[in-house]
Amino acid sequence: xxxxxxxxSCDETAAAVVEDGVTVLSSVVASQMSTHGKYxxxxxxxxxxxHLRAIVPVVREALDLSGTKLEDLAAIAATVxxxxxxxxxxxxxxxxxxxxxxxxxxxxxxxxxxxxxATVLEARRAGTPVEFPAVALVVSGGHTHLFxxxxxxxxxxxxxxxDDAAGEAFDKVAKLLGYSYPGGPVVDQLSxxxxxxxxxxxxxxxxxxxxxxxxxxxxxAVLRWVESHDMQAEIAARRALLRENPSPTPEQxxxxxxxxxLDLLASFQRAVIxxxxxxxxxxxxxxxxxxxxxSGGVACNSGLRAAAKAAGLPYPxxxxxVGLSTDNAAMIAAAAFPKLARGDFASLDIAAQANLTLA
Numbered sequence: 001x002x003x004x005x006x007x008x009s010c011d012e013t014a015a016a017v018v019e020d021g022v023t024v025l026s027s028v029v030a031s032q033m034s035t036h037g038k039y040x041x042x043x044x045x046x047x048x049x050x051h052l053r054a055i056v057p058v059v060r061e062a063l064d065l066s067g068t069k070l071e072d073l074a075a076i077a078a079t080v081x082x083x084x085x086x087x088x089x090x091x092x093x094x095x096x097x098x099x100x101x102x103x104x105x106x107x108x109x110x111x112x113x114x115x116x117x118a119t120v121l122e123a124r125r126a127g128t129p130v131e132f133p134a135v136a137l138v139v140s141g142g143h144t145h146l147f148x149x150x151x152x153x154x155x156x157x158x159x160x161x162x163d164d165a166a167g168e169a170f171d172k173v174a175k176l177l178g179y180s181y182p183g184g185p186v187v188d189q190l191s192x193x194x195x196x197x198x199x200x201x202x203x204x205x206x207x208x209x210x211x212x213x214x215x216x217x218x219x220x221a222v223l224r225w226v227e228s229h230d231m232q233a234e235i236a237a238r239r240a241l242l243r244e245n246p247s248p249t250p251e252q253x254x255x256x257x258x259x260x261x262l263d264l265l266a267s268f269q270r271a272v273i274x275x276x277x278x279x280x281x282x283x284x285x286x287x288x289x290x291x292x293x294x295s296g297g298v299a300c301n302s303g304l305r306a307a308a309k310a311a312g313l314p315y316p317x318x319x320x321x322v323g324l325s326t327d328n329a330a331m332i333a334a335a336a337f338p339k340l341a342r343g344d345f346a347s348l349d350i351a352a353q354a355n356l357t358l359a
Contacts, residue, residue: 001074002066003340004098005333006059008091009083009111010142011035011042012326013054015062017073018333022125025066027323027330030054033182037246040181041171048086055094062329070102077336080108080346081356083142088352096348107336108346111327112138112145112358113155115295118324118331130318131290137280140296141167141182144213144276146283147359149293153338155359158283159211166272167298169215173222173268177231177261178238180248187265188301189250190257194266199225201271203278211283213275222268234258273307281313292317299325 002025007014016027032050036042063069078095081088092108099106116136123130135158136147144161164172167184174183201221204214226235238256241248248256257265276298284292292315298304300322308317324330339345 001337001340002068002072003075003077003107003333003336004059004063004068004073005109005329005331005336006055006076006078006091006095007111007114007327007329007332008051008055008087009079009081010087010327011047011050012328013051013058013091014327014329015059016329016333017062017066017068018121018330018337021334021337022121024121024330025068026062027328028058028062028065029328030058034246037181040175042084044084044086047084048090051087051090055090059094070098070104073102073104075105075107075336075340075345077107077109077332079111079114079332080350081111081353083111083354085352085354088354092350092352100348105345106348106350107339107344108350109332109335109339110356110358111332112143113153114331114335115140116147116149116293117335118320118328119293119295119318121330121334122320122324123318128316130293131316133287133289134291134293135280135284135287135289136293136295137276138296139166139276139294139298141165141171141184143296144215145358146211146280148283148287148289157357157359158286159209159213159279161213161215162206163214163216164219166213166215166276167296169219169272170298172219176223176226177265178235178242179253180242180246184298184301186253187269188303190253190262191266191269191303193254194259194262194264196266196270198260198263199267201267203275211279211286213279215272215275218268218271218275222264225264229260231261234261269301269303273301273304276304277307277311281311284313284315290315294319295325297326
């Protein structure tokens with residue numbers, strides 16, 4: 001059975017065809033990075049317009065690459081939320097139109113659940129399926145959540161960020177220091193060259209749910225450190241570099257980054273990783289988890305992957321491949337297969353839900 005997945009929750013227009021829940025026959029992603037990079041973040045109105053331009057050719061390419069015709073599909077799956085409502089509407093409306101025209105049933109997928117299924121899909125394909133109960137850490141530019149995941153894909157929210165998502169913190173700190181958007185990859189590239197113990201950052205002390213996250217205080221601590229170390233000249237130089245070249249190479253960024261800034265970046269990344277893994281491990285202990293899933297855009301971070309491997313946790317830790325960590329449609333199609341088995345189809349009047357929750 002084949003499912004066409006469509007994803008348009010933020011700034012990536014994506015389509016994919018997945019067969020039998022494990023085989024990715026095609027995965028096409030049209031990035032809007034060049035559109036939004038000059039603004040230092042995603043501009044919702046521009047994102048919607050770019051989705052409108054890309055949706056038809058992206059879906060057509062995904063079908064062509066997989067050798068699939070619309071009438072071959074068992075279902076069409078689309079992200080219904082959460083995300084930017086204008087962006088969501090483009091992908092969801094196109095999926096509805098395809099479903100109406102062909103009679104192929106429509107399946108509505110939660111974007112966060114899609115990220116979890118990206119990891120589950122690859123674990124199954126590798127012959128090392130995720131064991132339940134599991135803890136799922138979904139960490140990206142828009143989300144930082146901890147879920148309990150049980151057999152049959154039943155979810156319970158264990159913790160979430162109370163302010164910035166982890167990926168958002170990476171982007172904002174990078175922007176503060178004069179680097180390009182998205183900032184997470186730049187921070188990850190430069191951090192190994194710094195001393196992660198040079199700047200001491202502390203964990204947020206959470207009242208109430210100890211499994212919740214908070215990154216706004218860490219971001220403010222970086223700002224205070226910058227203000228106290230007279231870094232405006234070097235930040236201005238990096239911003240000038242960015243104006244001249246919207247996509248500096250890692251070598252150019254390194255040449256524009258003094259050692260003290262490398263140390264700051266390394267210390268900041270270490271603090272974020274420690275926050276994520278400490279609370280994920282606590283969540284896993286609280287439910288006697290047999291697996292830990294880490295997914296979402298921040299799962300690309302090499303420091304996070306290395307730290308999880310070095311932590312010596314008493315259960316396997318699953319990361320998706322880099323290509324399935326960031327927003328993609330293969331994860332949306334994968335998440336649709338259990339719904340297909342249950343006959344959980346969506347009606348054509350379903351609405352995009354910008355603040356949709358998973359649990």
